Amino acid sequence: xxxxxxxxxxxxxxxxxTSGHFTRVAAAIAKRHQASLILxxxxxPFYESYRHPMSGIMERWLDEVKKxxxxxxxxxxxxxxxxxxIECSYDFMIGNVCDLISYSAESNNCSLxxxxxxxxxxxxxxxxxxxAYRMVKYAPCPVLTVPNQNSPExxxxxLFPVRLVxxxxxxxxxxxSIAKKNDSTLHVLGLIDSKSxxxxxxxxxxxxxxxxxxxxxxxxxxVTISIVENFATETMKEAAxxxxxxxxxxxxxxxxIKKFFIxxxxxxxxxxxxxPVLSVRPDIYEENLPG
Numbered sequence: 047x048x049x050x051x052x053x054x055x056x057x058x059x060x061x062x063x064t065s066g067h068f069t070r071v072a073a074a075i076a077k078r079h080q081a082s083l084i085l086x087x088x089x090x091p092f093y094e095s096y097r098h099p100m101s102g103i104m105e106r107w108l109d110e111v112k113k114x115x116x117x118x119x120x121x122x123x124x125x126x127x128x129x130x131x132i133e134c135s136y137d138f139m140i141g142n143v144c145d146l147i148s149y150s151a152e153s154n155n156c157s158l159x160x161x162x163x164x165x166x167x168x169x170x171x172x173x174x175x176x177x178a179y180r181m182v183k184y185a186p187c188p189v190l191t192v193p194n195q196n197s198p199e200x201x202x203x204x205l206f207p208v209r210l211v212x213x214x215x216x217x218x219x220x221x222x223s224i225a226k227k228n229d230s231t232l233h234v235l236g237l238i239d240s241k242s243x244x245x246x247x248x249x250x251x252x253x254x255x256x257x258x259x260x261x262x263x264x265x266x267x268x269v270t271i272s273i274v275e276n277f278a279t280e281t282m283k284e285a286a287x288x289x290x291x292x293x294x295x296x297x298x299x300x301x302x303i304k305k306f307f308i309x310x311x312x313x314x315x316x317x318x319x320x321x322p323v324l325s326v327r328p329d330i331y332e333e334n335l336p337g
Contacts, residue, residue: 072160074199213328236271278314
């Protein structure tokens with residue numbers, strides 16, 4: 047039976063109070079999974095001149111920024127290591143935030159990125175998108191986004207929405223170990239588009255296959271099917287109804303112009319959920335998953 051373990055967690059921090067919240071979430075996960083933790087601070091100057099030959103003043107300024115940031119990171123990982131009893135390290139980089147976080151995650155062979163998310167609204171949300179959403183799109187591993195107001199250190203109630211999209215159940219091979227380590231109840235929610243109610247039998251077949259896995263794994267579960275107009279809205283309503291601690295979502299990314307402007311399912315969830323969201327792109331593990 048396929049099992050994808052969490053062995054190394056990357057946490058991008060900016061030394062804010064918010065960083066402290068989601069770093070504690072990441073440390074608690076690392077402790078449960080006996081994983082190591084890497085804190086990374088990416089300094090992104092507001093200008094492009096740092097990419098070109100720099101004056102001595104500029105070089106000295108960036109050296110001072112690196113020194114101060116590294117000192118703070120060293121203190122932080124020392125405190126985390128002592129409190130949680132986990133292996134911790136840190137990194138400091140200068141450049142584009144999303145590019146360097148992705149690079150660090152890939153070069154360190156990370157299993158998970160844990161980061162904060164700031165709610166956005168209006169045209170800018172869908173046209174530009176947040177760092178969190180960009181990380182979901184481009185990261186080489188699953189991304190756990192943690193909202194400022196809700197940073198649980200344990201996930202006892204997990205919402206597992208299932209849509210009729212390719213590889214919709216693949217994320218289970220990743221969340222299985224999380225559910226076991228947290229002694230979670232997995233609430234499986236089958237979502238059917240109200241424009242295609244005839245696909246309910248297709249959904250029932252998918253959920254039956256998933257239920258068989260859940261029984262073998264001995265996980266606590268509930269399974270329901272809803273015919274809805276908006277998947278993201280229904281997902282968040284259900285999360286609130288069951289008092290979920292975590293939403294696990296398939297990040298199938300549609301880059302058509304229409305989806306780009308109205309916002310994909312995962313973008314709406316990441317930007318508006320008031321609980322943590324674990325986004326898993328099927329293509330990350332596609333070659334290694336059964337079927």
